[in-house]
Structure formats: structure tokens, C-alpha cells
Amino acid sequence: MASGLQPYSWRDQTSRVAWELDRAHSTIEDLSAALDEGDDLAAQQTLRLAHDAVTSVAHSVKAMRAKHPPDADSNEPEAIGSTLAVGGSGVATIALDVLVNAMVALALTDDTSETDFLIGACVDAESAYEVSVAVLQAAPEKDGAAMLDLRRAFQTEGGIALRKKLTRARPQVRRIYERARQAA
Numbered sequence: 001m002a003s004g005l006q007p008y009s010w011r012d013q014t015s016r017v018a019w020e021l022d023r024a025h026s027t028i029e030d031l032s033a034a035l036d037e038g039d040d041l042a043a044q045q046t047l048r049l050a051h052d053a054v055t056s057v058a059h060s061v062k063a064m065r066a067k068h069p070p071d072a073d074s075n076e077p078e079a080i081g082s083t084l085a086v087g088g089s090g091v092a093t094i095a096l097d098v099l100v101n102a103m104v105a106l107a108l109t110d111d112t113s114e115t116d117f118l119i120g121a122c123v124d125a126e127s128a129y130e131v132s133v134a135v136l137q138a139a140p141e142k143d144g145a146a147m148l149d150l151r152r153a154f155q156t157e158g159g160i161a162l163r164k165k166l167t168r169a170r171p172q173v174r175r176i177y178e179r180a181r182q183a184a
Helices: 010-037 040-066 077-108 112-141 144-154 157-183
Strands: none
Touching (some): 010 040, 040 077
16 A cells, blocks of 8 residues: 655755745845835834744755755765755755844944944855855756765865854854844
């Protein structure tokens, strides 16, 4: 008797997560426009939508990570692709979280040192997002040696340093965001 369930396909799941990430990124771009226009009502509504979109993609990434095959640490192209999909989608999600919180905090704060830090966080988040999404879009299309090349491209010293910097900045961005929202 067939159960009707299809086997896990990291390639299919990666395409779905990439679509969700794109949707969340578009919502954050809408938030940026509302903040630039000074439309507080639109900014508040879009902020809620942006947080919901990032939360939704985070849940999808968590589900993808839970289905990640146990042999994913091997050097087989399928395992490498699955690992890149999980890692890239996680980085992209963190980047979007940092981006939305930093943008709102930036719009609300007058502290020059915080402003400089938040601008840097936005730039780093956007860069990390773009690289991660490029990997997510490329991974399902690659096989064999091309998958090994993609892994090398994602694991450059600069890429690793950017991901670490973003991860370290995330709690501070969140603190500034929370403080700025309470003061507003």
C-alpha cells in the first residue's frame, strides 16, 4: 500500500525556500520604501508583514534542516548540495532578519554611532543575502564537479568572514531595534 508521501528532495525544497526568501526580501523592500516616504501606517503594516515573512521562511529552513540527510557531511555531490541548501538558506534568513530590524532601527534612531553600525549591518546583510540566494538558486541545477566548485565559491575566506560578522551583529541590531521601537 502506497503512503502517498513523496521522498524528500532537497532540490525541490530548496526551490520552495528560495521563493519564500524572495517574497520576504520583496516585502522588506516595500518596508524600505514606506520608511523612506515617511508613511508610518504603511511602514507599521509592512513591518508586520516583513516579520511574518521572515518567520515563515525560518520555519521552512528549520523543516529543511530537520530533513537533512545524516550522510550530509560526505563529499558526494548530492550531500554537498543539500548542505549548501541548508547553510545558504539559513544565512539568507539571518540576513533578512538583520536587514528588517536594522532598517527600522535606522529610521528611528538619532545616535550617530548606532546609525553607522546599522548602515554597516544593512550593507553586510544585503551582501550575505545576495550571495546565499545565488548559491540557493544554483545548487539545484548543479551536479558532480560543478557542485564542488559551488561549495568552494560559498566557502571563501571573505564569505565565511561576512557570515560570522553578520551573526555577531544580529544580537546588537536586535537590541537597538527593540530600544528604538520602545522609545518611538
